[in-house]
Amino acid sequence: RTHNIALLPGDGIGPEVIDAAMLVLEAAAARFDFALKTQRYDWSCQTYLDTGRMMPADGIERLQTHDCILLGAVGWPAKVADSVSLHGLLLPIRKQFDLYVNMRPHRLLAGVDGPLRAKDFDILCIRENTEGEYSGAGGRVHQGTKAEVAVETAIFTRHGVERILRYAFEKARQRSGRLASVSKSNAQKHSMVFWDEVAEEVAADFPDVRMTRYHVDALAARMVTHPETLDVVVASNLFGDILTDLGAAIQGGLGFAASANLNPAGGGPSMFEPVHGSAPDIAGRGLANPAASIWAGAMMLEHLGEVAAAEGVIAALEATTAAGQTVTPDCGGEASTWEMAEAVAQAIR
Ligand code: NAI
Numbered sequence: 001r002t003h004n005i006a007l008l009p010g011d012g013i014g015p016e017v018i019d020a021a022m023l024v025l026e027a028a029a030a031r032f033d034f035a036l037k038t039q040r041y042d043w044s045c046q047t048y049l050d051t052g053r054m055m056p057a058d059g060i061e062r063l064q065t066h067d068c069i070l071l072g073a074v075g076w077p078a079k080v081a082d083s084v085s086l087h088g089l090l091l092p093i094r095k096q097f098d099l100y101v102n103m104r105p106h107r108l109l110a111g112v113d114g115p116l117r118a119k120d121f122d123i124l125c126i127r128e129n130t131e132g133e134y135s136g137a138g139g140r141v142h143q144g145t146k147a148e149v150a151v152e153t154a155i156f157t158r159h160g161v162e163r164i165l166r167y168a169f170e171k172a173r174q175r176s177g178r179l180a181s182v183s184k185s186n187a188q189k190h191s192m193v194f195w196d197e198v199a200e201e202v203a204a205d206f207p208d209v210r211m212t213r214y215h216v217d218a219l220a221a222r223m224v225t226h227p228e229t230l231d232v233v234v235a236s237n238l239f240g241d242i243l244t245d246l247g248a249a250i251q252g253g254l255g256f257a258a259s260a261n262l263n264p265a266g267g268g269p270s271m272f273e274p275v276h277g278s279a280p281d282i283a284g285r286g287l288a289n290p291a292a293s294i295w296a297g298a299m300m301l302e303h304l305g306e307v308a309a310a311e312g313v314i315a316a317l318e319a320t321t322a323a324g325q326t327v328t329p330d331c332g333g334e335a336s337t338w339e340m341a342e343a344v345a346q347a348i349r
């Protein structure tokens, strides 16, 4: 089997963590008997400075030819406004390929000390990635006066809410059979009451899944106090954004958090990425933790049907953090990005 991958290393530590992830994924390919055909696209803030665009005009068509996209990070805030780098590359990819599921596993790996020292932290967050509070509908009037008003309208469609809930129910069915549906229907009486109604409708199709509805504030507290009672969590764009940063913090920080942007219906490539940004403060020094990009790579392998290889990559990563000798400074070690990736690759071999 050969899988055709587009690599978008991006800016800052992006290229470092993508090289590290590919070292590990190539080891997995050799061990589990498949091949990765990669094409590297060096689209970045440098591209913008050189050409006035983050990616070429036919960038989306070129990405369309691949099975998956593995992205490092984009952003060079000293030279290019973040709104430009985000709107020029990441957002068009999410939109054009209708990547409506943003999935983030938050699990504390052995040997990693999260701030709570919770041993039992293992949840899967599923965030709606295309509409809701981030639809961009709204505006401002009487700007700069005492009468100024800003309106930001959240847009929830039956199509959008139902498909993210269905995906979450499927995932819950594959895991523990428990699903937490997040809303705020006591305070938001239109959109969130609608969310809850659709959740109940979809639940009727999944009698084997036990769904519990939570308000987002209570769920945030529960993630800290009783995380072992949670498994799959599904939330809107804004609520999911906030809850996944909390999840990343509890699992040991941005060095570990990985993310998949999926269109389960297919028709275009899904995109896998570490949650962190380009980290200009540590770029070029081998300090970046490659765990997040390696984990993103494992999610990509799973999506490609290489389930045994994906599990092998995660097991090797966890063996490396558990041993604790060859880890980067953010997890208490002295290894470089490449040395830690090499240790993970060695554990796979
Ligand atoms: P950031 O995630 O790049 O860095 C935040 C802090 O975490 C920094 O102190 C950094 O050194 C540390 N950190 C991040 N990843 C790490 C890793 N793998 N190992 C060890 N430490 C790590 O967020 P920041 O500084 O707010 O943004 C920097 C740039 O990245 C901006 O241009 C921003 O727009 C962009 N960005 C891009 C994202 C993407 O491409 N998906 C996501 C988030 C930010």
Ligand code: MG
Residues within 6 Å of the ligand: 241, 242, 245
């Ligand atoms: Mg966020």
